[in-house]
Amino acid sequence: MLSLHDVQKTYEMGETQVHALRGVSLQLLPTQFSVIMGHSGSGKSTLLHVAGCLDVPTAGTVEYKGRDLTTLTSRERADVRSSEIGFVFQKYNLVGNLTALENVGLPLLLRGKSAKYASARARQALDLVGLADRKNHRPSKLSGGEQQRVAIARSLINEPAMILADEPTGNLDTGTGERILDLLRGLADDDKIVLVVTHNPDIAGMADLLVTLRDGRIAAQQSLEVVR
């Protein structure tokens, strides 16, 4: 379980302060498909970054496996990120001159694994997102939805316990976006913590936990019974 308690984040902008999070408490469980909605500027990305050790809150705690992640050094946070967390972003952030297979295997190479091992694991991950037959394509030869599936495969390569996705369907048409979200929801069924930020109201119905942020606070939080 990932547990955020009274998390606050204030950005100092010269003379002014921006209160991006004003006391957010949230518990994220494995097997639960958790969704964050809210207007632009309501603090969704900040919350995701704090939950994923990309940023440290100004106050509050983020507990995971009995540790308060906010007390870690930046090096320890980087370790948690690379071993426990997979990120998916709106922009797929794929490397243009690498194939799908190479993009997916890259995190393993960066962790010092052999090219052979990285390639074998990347093949499995691409298979998981239904893209085995596109493994030698470069990103420019893939559709938006396919590129996002490659990015999801890459996020899974270190077998993270947690997947955090920030508007992963923002650049995709509705049908393609729904397939991506279905894929992410499937990861929750696979016992992972899955937290997705989205603007798509149709996703609300797919969520086990739906959190609406407004002005840095939780305006509504619903646990939903989903018939699967």
Ligand SMILES: Nc1ncnc2c1ncn2[C@@H]1O[C@H](COP(=O)(O)OP(=O)(O)O)[C@@H](O)[C@H]1O
């Ligand atoms: N690095 C930053 N420096 C200063 N202000 C920021 C920074 N990141 C976000 N903000 C501000 O914090 C608020 C919340 O931003 P964000 O979490 O990106 O919202 P959302 O993802 O819901 O659009 C906004 O007012 C935004 O302008």
Ligand SMILES: [Mg+2]
């Ligand atoms: Mg955002």
